[in-house]
Amino acid sequence: MINREYVKMLENKDIIFELAAFANKRRAEVGPDNVFDFTLGSPSVPPPDAVHQALRELLDEGDPFTMHRYTSEGGLPETRAKIAEDLNDRFGSSFSAGNIFMTCAANASLAHAMRAVTVPGDKILAFAPVFSEYEFYAKGAGCELVVVPADTENLGIDFDVTERMLDSSISAVLINSPNNPSGLVYDTETIKKLAELLKQKSAELGKTIYLISDEPYREIVFSGTDSPFISNYYDNTIVCYSFSKSLSLPGERIGYVAVNPKAENAELIVSMFGQISRTSGHNGAPVIWQRVLAKVLPATSDVSVYEKNANLLYDALTGYGFECVKPGGTFYMMPKIPGGDKDAFFKKALENDIILVPGDGFLCPDHFRLAYCVPTDIVERSLERFGRLI
Ligand SMILES: Cc1ncc(COP(=O)(O)O)c(C=O)c1O
DSSP: OOOHHHHHHTTSOOHHHHHHHHHHHHHHHHOGGGOEEOOOOOOSSOOOHHHHHHHHHHHHHSOTTTTTSOOOTTSOHHHHHHHHHHHHHHHOOOOOGGGEEEESHHHHHHHHHHHHTOOTTOEEEEESSOOTTHHHHHHHTTOEEEEEOOOTTTSOOOHHHHHHHOSTTEEEEEEESSOTTTOOOOOHHHHHHHHHHHHHHHHHHTSOOEEEEEOTTTTOBOTTOOOOOGGGTOSSEEEEEESTTTSSOTTTOOEEEEEOTTSTTHHHHHHHHHHHHHHHTOOOOOHHHHHHHHHHTTOOOOTHHHHHHHHHHHHHHHHHTOOOOOOOBTTEEOOBOTTSOHHHHHHHHHHTTEEOEEGGGGTOTTBEEEEOOSOHHHHHHHHHHHHHHO
16 A cells, blocks of 8 residues: 555645746746746855865775765764864854754754654644745644744734744754745844843743754855854754755755753753654765765855845845845845736746746745746846836
8 A cells, every 4th residue: 555645745745846846837938037037945056166176085085995985873072072163163052962863854854853852743833934944844743833923014923923933732843044945044132032041941831942953054054144153042943954055056965053051951962863864764974975074064155146146136136126124144035926926927927037936835825936046147038027027
């Protein structure tokens, strides 16, 4: 017998990949320069040279027998130590190698974190605009994702509603800053306020509410943006990270979970991750990439183009009259759909070969997402077309 749950999920196709496939079809029809595809969140810059240099060194100088062997549980000690050292240097935290568990990128990190601090039937609280895949990660842990509706003015956290929704059914809170899809970065004041609320609610409800902080865009923050390291403000934080965006390695599947050493049961949670890996079929992150990380950290790709693209789009769109929260990081922004007729707007965008993602999947149905991880000349040539949509 096959599992009907997954068959049912097939009805729920990923709209972003469908739109990206449509963009590919249009590229074949009208030429790649005439399609303005703002759908996929895949980095548009290469990894830094150091990454390929490190790979070459490993292949040329590494012992072909030992290089590919199983790692110990949690990953290579030298990579975990390097990650802890890098976090501590940059954020003044106190991680050690034992707090870091290597994973196959952010979705695996989230799956581990969610399973560690919930039991099936629990609820996980997240905030709209919300990354559409969270629902499935939560489902995989047997949990329900409940989402605080967005404060539609600034797409930030609505604390009054959050306070009401934080009841005894919630075991963990999931936060994503810098945010996909809005590009919003929660500032220090917001993070302090959330931390205070979680401390107060944990005491009131007599349980530890863990904060799962999904941070794959942590290194893509624009100048002048206040971007606090969230774990420094709330001890019971589990950081989920991936090198998909900061090192432009989305297909390599490499990341980590970092448990704040001051979190309740911090050591136990990292050991539990090993067991979660066993039961979920994850079992270890690619060892060659762990070796590369140990050599190249804290390197990142040159992510400056994303800020350039953001400014070009933000200035032009707001100039045309679009309402949009200015992104503080990532390679996304989320303008409001102008004019009130959503269908007419998306139809007109497609007629102009501008491919956009509707905000429905992010629980912001009056907005659309623009992923501007595309060459700057595409952005520049798209601007006049956006003017036709308003
Ligand atoms: C907010 C967010 N979390 C998690 C992920 C998953 O990242 P990865 O591909 O590194 O697993 C993504 C990917 O786009 C994302 O945008």
